[in-house]
Amino acid sequence: MRVKGKRLNHTPRKKVTSCLAVGVIVCGAFSLSACAPLGPNYQDPDVDWLARWQPELYGQASVAADALDLSTWWQRFNDPVLDDLIIKAQHQNPGLKIAGLRILESRAVLGVASGLQYPQVQQLSASGAYVGQQRGGGEYRGFTSSEAAFNLGWEMDFWGRFRRGVESADAAYFASVTNHRDAQVLLAAQVASLYYGIKTTMQRIEIAQNNVTLQQRSYEITEQLYERGQDSELDLQQAKSQYLATEATIPGLQLILQQQRNALGAVLARAPNDLPELDAIDSALPQLSVLSIREIPAQLLLRRPDVRSAAWQAAAQSAQVGIAQADLYPSLSLFGTIGWSGDSLEATNDVVSLAAGPSLSWNIFNYGRLKNNVRAQDARLQQALEGYRARVLNAAREIDDAASRVAQTQASQKILDDSLVAAERSLAIATRRYQEGYSDFQRVLDAQARTFRQSDSTITNHGDHIAAIISLYRALGGGWQQATITTLVPEPTRELMAQRTDWGDLLEAPLNNPPAVGSPVATSQEQGASP
Incomplete structure (x- = not known):
């Protein structure tokens, strides 16, 4: 040659x-x-008390095969305005958009880890x-x-350094997906809580205004009687004081209402006072039936998106231990x-x-640097495992607290309703007896004050009961739907990113979803999971 x-x-x-x-x-x-890669093979840590934890939800929930899907629990309220607000929030909320972009980031990072398996x-x-x-x-x-x-x-990849790197990036990708789901859960609960908080405050303002009208009328009558010499100045000043005190509560309630509207606008990425959807709503609050769910809370707890995120984060850190051990060889x-x-x-x-x-x-002479890095990674793994157990415990606490709050507010509601009926009847009797000359005006003033307090307490408790039900749905992990690449990031944003950077097919390729509860890393590898 x-x-x-x-x-x-x-x-x-x-x-x-x-x-x-x-x-x-x-x-x-x-x-x-x-050869098998170095390091531990991750498994979800056992939570020994969970198998024995079967809360009754204090009679507020029943397990039914035809129960409403928790992914759209707000439809139980039968409120088209609420449905519309949640759909808009899912498309416009900045926090949810950021969570979606983090999934794209993790897809790219997984591509980096996968590329290291080939000639570097x-x-x-x-x-x-x-x-x-x-x-x-x-x-x-x-x-x-x-x-x-x-x-x-x-x-x-003799010691599995690059395989563990892919494993870690794969788990981090699934953690970003479950974090996006958790953001959906929190967002739906936040929109519903603010929406019914607004309606509750509107009803409280209406009650205050009605009582102001009633008490103002009493004050005017007392003033006329005093000017004709038929009543004492004491009755006049007491009526005036009570009327003005009730009227003074309205500005504070209107401030709360404005803050709630601004908070809802921020969730929808709107400027203050830009909520035309609320212009035609009334203050009526729904009467809700017993909660029906498909599965027992212990099963729902382990599938809560934040609990799954904690598991995937621990899985990602578990692979980092193997990467650090490979440096020793x-x-x-x-x-x-x-x-x-x-x-x-x-x-x-x-x-x-x-x-x-x-x-x-x-690296023979590393002066303990590599061994101590393994120890550091192992300590971080143990922290992640303890974080997972803490997340499970916190989830159980939230479910129990929300269920207890639902039960107690429901029990209080019947008592408050009966108390309001009695207060209104007392006011009617006191007013008639005063008009007939059988009692003094102080009895009327006392009855008016009690009626106002009982009306406000009744509607406040009703709003708290609805908020407790919303919290229970959130605690059970309801309110998320499986995302697609088109719903993950709005098309205009994806077009802008494609113009700025060559993303290949990452902005269009379908998303792989995390495996079911179990051994995340092993399951994802068996399914050949990739972004």
């Missing part, structure tokens, strides 16, 4: 021998890379030069030289270089060079 007139001195025997050696090295490296060095280099020389006799001579080379380096790499160099001088021939072989590197 000749290259521009220069013979390459390779005999067939040597060529065969070197090819066999390289083949043996490559096959051996691939077989070594198939793929370098093409080329250079050229022109050399000119002026001789003493005025003769000018010049020549050109150039060279090109392609370098390839591949660290074999030698790394085996294959390298190869093919190059060419030549010039324009006729006296020299072009040269083609080829080099290939294995490379071994080992």
Whole structure:
């Protein structure tokens, strides 16, 4: 074989021998890379008390096969305005958009980790030069030289460093998906709570205004009687004081109402006072029946998005322990270089060079740095496992607290309703007896004050009962739907990102969803999960 007139001195025997050696090295490296990766294989930690925890939800919930899907629990309220607000919030809320963009970020990070399993060095280099020389006799001579080379380096995944890296990135990706679901849960509960908080405050303002009208009428009558000398100034001042005190409660309630409207506007990414959806609503609050769910709370608890996020975060950290342990052992790499160099001088021939072989590197003297990194990663794993258990415990507490609040507010409601009926009857009797001259005006004032307090307490408790039911739905993990790439990030945003950066198919490819409750990493690997 000749290259521009220069013979390459390779005999067939040597060529065969070197090819066999390289083949043996490559096959051996691939077989070594198939070894089990270092580090622990993650499993969800056991929560021993959970199997025995079967709350009755204090009679506020029943398990029914035909129960309403918790993913759209707000439809139980039969309020089209609320349905519309939640749909708009799911498209417009800034926090939910950020959670969706973090999924795109984690897809890209997973692509980085996956790419490290392939040759890490793929370098093409080329250079050229022109050399000119002026001789003493005025003769000018010049020549050109150039060279090109392609370098390839591949660290074999003998200890599972890169496989654990993919495992960690895969778990982090699923954590970003469950974080997005948790953001949906919190968003739906926040919109519903603010919406019915607004209606509750509107009804409280109406009650206050009605009582102001009633008490103002009493004050005017008392004033007329006083001017005719038929009543004392004491009755006049007491009526005036009570009337003004009730009227003074309205500005505070109107402030609360404005703050609630602004909070709802912020959730919808609106400017203050930009909520035309609320212009035509009334203050009526729904009467809700017993909560019906499909499964027992203990099963729902483990599938809460925030609990799954804690599990995936622990799984991602578990893989980091294996990555750190791989640094304690030698790394085996294959390298190869093919190059060419030549010039324009006729006296020299072009040269083609080829080099290939294995490379071994080992950080022997690291002064405990690598071992302590393993220990640090293991401590972080244990923190993540304890964080998971704490998240489960907190979820159970939230379910129990919400259920208890539902039960207590419902029990209080019947008492308050009966008390309001009695207060209204007392006011009617006191007013008639005063008009007939059988009692003084103080009895009327006292009855008016009690009626106002009982009316306000009754509607406030009704609003608290609805808020408790919303909290129970949130505690059970309801209110999220499986996202798609089109619902994850709005199309205008994706178009802007595509114009700014080459995203390949990551802005269009379907999303892989996390496996069911169990062993997250093992299940995702069995399913070949990828973003």
